[in-house]
Amino acid sequence: GAVVSQHPSWVICKSGTSVKIECRSLDFQATTMFWYRQFPKQSLMLMATSNEGSKATYEQGVEKDKFLINHASLTLSTLTVTSAHPEDSSFYICSARDAGARYEQYFGPGTRLTVT
C-alpha cells in the first residue's frame, strides 16, 4: 500500500519557538494532503486541507497565521507551528490522498509535539 512518512516523529520545544513538521508521500503523488490534530482520548480534528500549489483551506477555529501550511510539491507538505504554547501540545497527523486512487486517505505515523 501507499506509504506516508512524517518527520519528526516526536519533538519537544520551548514556548515561543516554532516547529516544522514534514509530511511526505513516498510512492505516490498526493494532490491533496490533510492535517489533523488529536488530543488524548479524543478523535481526529481536521485542521486544514492543502492542495498542491495553492493556499491551504483551514477549518473554522484554526488560526492560519499560527499553523502555516505549505504544499509546494506533489509529495511534500509542511506544517509549521509558530510561537508554540503548551496548549499546542498534541499529536499531529497528516494524511494524503493518492491522485490515482478512488477514495482512500493514507495516514502518516504522526508527530507528537510537546511544548514546555
Added chain:
Amino acid sequence: GQNIDQPTEMTATEGAIVQINCTYQTSGFNGLFWYQQHAGEAPTFLSYNVLDGLEEKGRFSSFLSRSKGYSYLLLKELQMKDSASYLCAVRAGSNYQLIWGAGTKLIIKP
C-alpha cells in the same frame, strides 16, 4: 449539523465476534470509512462503503444502510491484537474531507 455517533467503549472475548455500530447525520454522503487506530499510532484503513450492503474483507466486514444513516463494523475470530480504537468517518462532500466519529475503544479479554 454534522454528527457521527459510535459507542465509546466495548469489551469482547478473544475468539468471539463483535459488532461496532455507527450512525451518522451529515449534509451529504459520499462514502463511509472505518479505520483502526492503536494507541499512539496513526489510523490505518479498514474498509469503505458507498453502496448499501455488506463488504467483507477477511475477518472484518462492514455494512452500510444509507436510508438509515447506519453502518457497522463486524470483527470475527477476535485476537488480542484487535484491541484498538475503531473510527467511523463519513465523506460528506466532494472535497475528500472526512467527518470523524469519536472512536470506539475495543478491549479484548482472554
